[in-house]
Amino acid sequence: xxxxxxxxxxxxxxxxxxxxxxxMTEPWDGVRNFQARNFLRDTIQxxxxxxxxxxxxxxxAVVGLAEIVRSGYPDTTALNPNxxxxxxxxxxxxxxxxxxxxxxxxxxxRAVTLERIKQNPLLTDMPLVKRSRLSIQPVTEAEWRIxxxxxxxxxxxKGR
DNA sequence: GCCAACGTTGGC
DNA sequence: GCCAACGTTGGC
Numbered sequence: 001x002x003x004x005x006x007x008x009x010x011x012x013x014x015x016x017x018x019x020x021x022x023x024m025t026e027p028w029d030g031v032r033n034f035q036a037r038n039f040l041r042d043t044i045q046x047x048x049x050x051x052x053x054x055x056x057x058x059x060x061a062v063v064g065l066a067e068i069v070r071s072g073y074p075d076t077t078a079l080n081p082n083x084x085x086x087x088x089x090x091x092x093x094x095x096x097x098x099x100x101x102x103x104x105x106x107x108x109x110r111a112v113t114l115e116r117i118k119q120n121p122l123l124t125d126m127p128l129v130k131r132s133r134l135s136i137q138p139v140t141e142a143e144w145r146i147x148x149x150x151x152x153x154x155x156x157x158k159g160r
Numbered sequence: 161g162c163c164a165a166c167g168t169t170g171g172c
Numbered sequence: 173g174c175c176a177a178c179g180t181t182g183g184c
Binding site for chain 1: 181184
């Protein structure tokens with residue numbers, strides 16, 4: 001089981017939005033970056049865990065945990081001319097873009113702000129810290145444990 | 161709202 | 173296939 005960090009602008013789609021879906025399952029669509037696409041299409045698997053990160057706000061932070069419930073499949077918003085994520089180059093035969101389905105798991109007792117992440121010398125290798133704009137990022141087992149601990153979930157870390 | 165970083169596009 | 177121009181992301 002692998003770990004990931006998914007970025008989202010909460011004004012567009014927030015962790016609360018994920019929680020309030022009736023079945024708590026949501027397609028993660030609209031990713032239009034090839035590196036992120038490759039993770040979605042090739043690597044991310046059901047059961048993988050996700051750090052849910054809010055970007056583009058005053059205090060960007062990891063706010064909660066989500067789980068992958070479906071691996072990569074074609075992102076249909078790319079085929080829809082009415083979608084803001086429409087890509088005229090995408091076709092049903094060559095979808096180009098992919099999405100996965102995620103499920104709400106739980107809110108972190110304490111949000112882990114980017115500021116705190118940057119202060120932790122053990123987290124300086126994270127793409128997040130290196131100022132990458134990558135919206136889907138791999139997270140190492142060690143980083144996962146550290147961030148959960150910083151978020152007030154020591155018990156969960158020990159239980160694994 | 162500014163602007164640096166950086167991914168993508170397109171002319172050559 | 174290089175690289176300048178351009179557009180977007182996202183921290184501040």
